[in-house]
Amino acid sequence: MTSFSEVTAERQIKSGPLSHVSVELGHLYMEDFQAGPDRLRRQFAAVAPWLETVRRSWQSRTPGGRARISTCFLIDDYFSRFSTPSELVPMILTAAAENDLVIDYLARESACAEADGVKLAKLVEDRLVPDPPPGTRGWRPPTHETGWLANGTRSPVAGSGQAMKTAVRWEAPTQNAKRGHSIFVDVELWNDDSRGRTWSCPFLAAVWQLLRLGLLRNEGQLPVQPVAVDGGFPTSWDNLPPVVKLNSSATPFSAYTTLSVLSTRFLQVELAVRTILSQVSVDEEVLKQVLSRSSDEDLRLEEELVDRISYVFL
Amino acid sequence: MLIMGEVRTGLLQNSAEIEERDHQAVLGLLAGERVRMSRRPIVYAVSPDLLTGVDCRLPSASRARIRGVGTVVSRSSITGGRVLQGSSYVRVTRGEVNYRLPWSHYLARPGVVEVLGKVSGPDVADGFLAFGAPGEHLDLGSVSDRFMDVVQESPVLDLRAPFRSNRTRLRWVAETGEPGVHFTLGEGQERTLKVTHQGEFSPAVVDLCEDLALHDWLLTTLLTIVQRARIGGASRPEVSARLAPAVDTLLHLWMPGARIHPSLAALWESLERTPGFSRQWQSLVERIRDQLAVNTLALLRETNG
Amino acid sequence: MLVFAISDKGGTGRSVTSSNIVYRRALQGQDVCYLDFDFGSPTVGAIFRVSTASRGTTKGGMHRYLEGEIPEPTRIDVWTESDRDAIRAKPAGAGQMVLLPGDEGGGEFATFDGEMLKRCVRLFAGLHEQFDLIMVDLSAGRSFAAHLALAATAQLPRIPARWLVFHRWTRQHIIAANGLVRGDHGLLDVGVEHGHDRDALIDRIRFVRTAVLELGSGDFAHLRPAQRSWLNEIDRELRELATRHGVGLTTMLGKVPLDPVLQWREQLISDDDVAGTEIANPETVFAFDDLAKKIVDDTAWEGL
Ligand SMILES: Nc1ncnc2c1ncn2[C@@H]1O[C@H](COP(=O)(O)OP(=O)(O)OP(=O)(O)O)[C@@H](O)[C@H]1O
Ligand SMILES: [Mg+2]
Numbered sequence: 001m002t003s004f005s006e007v008t009a010e011r012q013i014k015s016g017p018l019s020h021v022s023v024e025l026g027h028l029y030m031e032d033f034q035a036g037p038d039r040l041r042r043q044f045a046a047v048a049p050w051l052e053t054v055r056r057s058w059q060s061r062t063p064g065g066r067a068r069i070s071t072c073f074l075i076d077d078y079f080s081r082f083s084t085p086s087e088l089v090p091m092i093l094t095a096a097a098e099n100d101l102v103i104d105y106l107a108r109e110s111a112c113a114e115a116d117g118v119k120l121a122k123l124v125e126d127r128l129v130p131d132p133p134p135g136t137r138g139w140r141p142p143t144h145e146t147g148w149l150a151n152g153t154r155s156p157v158a159g160s161g162q163a164m165k166t167a168v169r170w171e172a173p174t175q176n177a178k179r180g181h182s183i184f185v186d187v188e189l190w191n192d193d194s195r196g197r198t199w200s201c202p203f204l205a206a207v208w209q210l211l212r213l214g215l216l217r218n219e220g221q222l223p224v225q226p227v228a229v230d231g232g233f234p235t236s237w238d239n240l241p242p243v244v245k246l247n248s249s250a251t252p253f254s255a256y257t258t259l260s261v262l263s264t265r266f267l268q269v270e271l272a273v274r275t276i277l278s279q280v281s282v283d284e285e286v287l288k289q290v291l292s293r294s295s296d297e298d299l300r301l302e303e304e305l306v307d308r309i310s311y312v313f314l
Numbered sequence: 315m316l317i318m319g320e321v322r323t324g325l326l327q328n329s330a331e332i333e334e335r336d337h338q339a340v341l342g343l344l345a346g347e348r349v350r351m352s353r354r355p356i357v358y359a360v361s362p363d364l365l366t367g368v369d370c371r372l373p374s375a376s377r378a379r380i381r382g383v384g385t386v387v388s389r390s391s392i393t394g395g396r397v398l399q400g401s402s403y404v405r406v407t408r409g410e411v412n413y414r415l416p417w418s419h420y421l422a423r424p425g426v427v428e429v430l431g432k433v434s435g436p437d438v439a440d441g442f443l444a445f446g447a448p449g450e451h452l453d454l455g456s457v458s459d460r461f462m463d464v465v466q467e468s469p470v471l472d473l474r475a476p477f478r479s480n481r482t483r484l485r486w487v488a489e490t491g492e493p494g495v496h497f498t499l500g501e502g503q504e505r506t507l508k509v510t511h512q513g514e515f516s517p518a519v520v521d522l523c524e525d526l527a528l529h530d531w532l533l534t535t536l537l538t539i540v541q542r543a544r545i546g547g548a549s550r551p552e553v554s555a556r557l558a559p560a561v562d563t564l565l566h567l568w569m570p571g572a573r574i575h576p577s578l579a580a581l582w583e584s585l586e587r588t589p590g591f592s593r594q595w596q597s598l599v600e601r602i603r604d605q606l607a608v609n610t611l612a613l614l615r616e617t618n619g
Numbered sequence: 620m621l622v623f624a625i626s627d628k629g630g631t632g633r634s635v636t637s638s639n640i641v642y643r644r645a646l647q648g649q650d651v652c653y654l655d656f657d658f659g660s661p662t663v664g665a666i667f668r669v670s671t672a673s674r675g676t677t678k679g680g681m682h683r684y685l686e687g688e689i690p691e692p693t694r695i696d697v698w699t700e701s702d703r704d705a706i707r708a709k710p711a712g713a714g715q716m717v718l719l720p721g722d723e724g725g726g727e728f729a730t731f732d733g734e735m736l737k738r739c740v741r742l743f744a745g746l747h748e749q750f751d752l753i754m755v756d757l758s759a760g761r762s763f764a765a766h767l768a769l770a771a772t773a774q775l776p777r778i779p780a781r782w783l784v785f786h787r788w789t790r791q792h793i794i795a796a797n798g799l800v801r802g803d804h805g806l807l808d809v810g811v812e813h814g815h816d817r818d819a820l821i822d823r824i825r826f827v828r829t830a831v832l833e834l835g836s837g838d839f840a841h842l843r844p845a846q847r848s849w850l851n852e853i854d855r856e857l858r859e860l861a862t863r864h865g866v867g868l869t870t871m872l873g874k875v876p877l878d879p880v881l882q883w884r885e886q887l888i889s890d891d892d893v894a895g896t897e898i899a900n901p902e903t904v905f906a907f908d909d910l911a912k913k914i915v916d917d918t919a920w921e922g923l
Contacts, residue, residue, distance in 0.1 A: 122345045123345050126345040129385060136368050139456030151417070163726040163728070163729060177414055278418040281421050284424060303422050473744075479749065542712065547712060
């Protein structure tokens with residue numbers, strides 16, 4: 001466009017390096033920590049063979065077996081804070097090493113809300129395009145403004161309505177893309193109170209997936225660069241970089257695909273995560289970059305985002 | 315198969331032109347994305363593209379039941395710090411299956427509405443351009459309206475616009491073919507535009523439709539102001555006072571074709587021949603200038619008396 | 620500007636007076652619209668003599684809009700759609716006059732939720748873009764319509780809003796009008812609950828007396844002296860009562876005399892009704908005209 005040649009911000013979208021797969025070796029919440037280091041050791045022991053399987057499967061798919069696999073581990077410092085990085089991180093690393101696992105990257109959950117001054121959760125919130133129930137003509141404001149996101153039509157609410165009109169009767173909720181019967185999912189994305197907004201665990205987990213897929217940009221820039229920590233881990237979570245690079249020879253943090261090895265207690269959360277992710281519209285330019293990179297490597301990526309995410313539940 | 319859209323145009327609700335630096339706050343509808351701006355020949359700023367999911371009947375001249383699922387692309391823009399537009403469009407295509415797929419399928423095709431079942435492009439286009447009852451079908455105009463409303467709600471604006479005005483509604487359809495445009499002025503605020511362009515559809519076609527909507531709004535609004543000024547009917551100072559906001563706010567905004575891709579410039583030119591937008595604008599402007607000049611002279615004569 | 624017409628009691632002349640104010644304002648060259656927020660009885664079309672909306676519209680009106688069923692409520696251009704020739708003859712220089720009726724068969728709402736409030740806010744903001752005067756006829760008494768209006772205006776602090784409380788010149792009406800404003804769960808209480816500043820809101824409320832008998836006028840020539848002095852005494856008492864209840868002259872925006880035409884029929888009084896057929900009184904039109912000017916005249920609304 002002629003007139004846009006002088007446009008202040010002709011869009012420039014940075015592209016970042018990508019591994020083939022980002023494997024999440026676990027999530028650590030307060031209750032895991034309280035259960036003691038044994039629980040962590042057992043978790044890692046269970047994860048190790050799966051990581052090996054993933055490695056072999058990707059090696060067979062890549063020329064020369066040069067599969068780029070990065071591993072990561074997430075610690076909750078958003079919903080509850082416990083211990084300190086200087087105490088906790090070495091404990092995690094030891095437990096992993098005992099099982100011959102290398103953790104390449106360590107991330108703080110609060111980084112998914114905000115990292116290095118960038119409000120990542122807000123970036124994702126603004127990119128939600130809710131799954132429209134049949135009859136949606138586009139003029140109603142999106143339903144997720146209420147802080148809830150569903151995969152279908154909710155039951156009608158009784159109570160309002162006009163005087164002397166037939167009262168609203170109960171109807172079943174329905175899934176928009178149902179085949180026969182519905183599996184209706186309604187996810188709380190956040191709640192607001194006097195202290196401000198608290199993002200829900202599934203919402204932050206959705207941000208986490210998008211980060212690992214390298215699909216987020218802030219004003220064209222890649223948010224959250226993994227940083228190495230020299231000279232020991234800090235004594236406060238706030239002083240720990242959002243994503244720490246623990247292994248100097250690790251392949252890139254973000255990847256074409258993700259695999260999360262999780263306890264089955266995360267099943268519901270991950271169903272919610274997929275409900276959210278299937279309603280996030282990622283920037284077209286970013287998607288194109290990733291596609292062209294992958295096709296340069298002779299790799300066929302799934303077209304839909306949720307199909308690039310997989311799990312092992314233990 | 316068919317591309318159709320609706321542009322709504324109105325006055326930004328602020329007493330003065332908004333400053334260049336305010337555009338980001340007003341049009342920044344998507345976190346992490348900057349508002350794009352160009353300054354010449356006139357300040358123009360546009361929000362990032364936004365998507366809205368739809369699953370509803372599509373308009374149809376033959377009243378066929380056509381169900382479409384997909385996303386609408388919309389954006390808001392401000393020209394000259396004064397005129398606000400909300401613009402939405404979709405590309406209607408035939409879906410591969412006759413049932414609704416998971417939402418992620420449609421999200422992977424932004425701006426596309428897939429029809430479940432059979433559909434005829436011209437039938438949908440004619441139904442769309444007929445401006446049926448609001449609310450029954452895919453309602454691109456209301457989507458555009460919503461994107462104007464979010465801008466007007468911005469706390470940056472003082473809501474003290476210099477005059478009251480209507481939003482115009484321009485519906486357009488675009489197809490590939492021998493280049494041509496056909497513009498019709500409907501009842502009230504409704505207008506339609508049929509564009510045929512060479513080669514593949516590109517967003518430059520949307521720019522053309524928005525530019526035309528902008529100038530049609532300027533013309534419509536100026537006409538109303540002149541009519542309401544009751545030249546010859548009301549007293550001279552009254553007439554001058556009624557014309558003043560038009561002079562202050564609108565006259566310098568006329569820049570037809572300023573943002574049009576060269577490949578589409580010929581289409582604008584043909585609109586300048588018929589209906590001849592600039593001709594009508596020019597004659598209105600001269601009428602206003604004459605009136606103000608005469609009134610000033612009369613005023614001078616009285617004071618020198 | 621948003622103007623809300625409200626009254627504690629029904630049948631005060633709220634709709635007829637506010638319709639005529641709107642009509643006068645349009646004749647004065649302003650763009651005006653009239654919203655029927657009397658949800659339980661959407662009949663305002665009758666006053667404008669728009670037969671397609673005399674009992675509300677079937678094409679989707681205020682009810683369906685607020686319930687989120689349609690993207691925008693139906694608008695009726697009174698100048699073209701009124702059945703009265705005198706109204707259809709739009710004078711040069713007159714402004715737009717648009718009616719936004721309720722739905723035929725629509726009822727009072729039992730409550731309103733956040734979504735409905737948002738739609739109401741959006742409606743007011745959109746109309747403010749287009750109209751100089753937005754007259755909103757609310758249901759009588761403490762109603763969801765009034766509640767909704769207070770909540771919506773609290774969210775639109777940048778759009779000037781004014782409240783007209785209509786009442787008749789009787790003891791019961793004076794006490795009721797005051798109660799509606801200052802009483803428990805009255806306009807002020809509910810307004811404050813939704814974020815209005817009490818003092819600022821008080822300054823935006825004025826009273827309008829309807830169907831007032833002017834004691835000095837010729838109507839009373841036939842009265843016996845005893846009757847006349849009794850009426851004078853009552854009037855004096857009412858004035859005292861009004862002052863005590865904050866409904867006195869200082870808070871009164873205007874009054875409309877009792878008019879023979881309006882007593883028999885709810886309608887707009889055209890200039891022809893006064894100058895042509897002479898069925899209506901010139902004082903009535905004068906009062907409407909005066910009110911139409913005063914609602915936008917800031918000096919009439921200075922803080923008390
Ligand atoms: N100035 C007047 N002189 C004589 N009659 C009047 C006057 N103003 C209104 N009326 C009459 O009073 C009656 C009630 O008026 P209107 O319907 O406007 O009241 P309202 O307050 O809107 O009532 P409701 O609460 O039922 O909506 C009508 O018959 C009307 O014509
Ligand atoms: Mg009434």
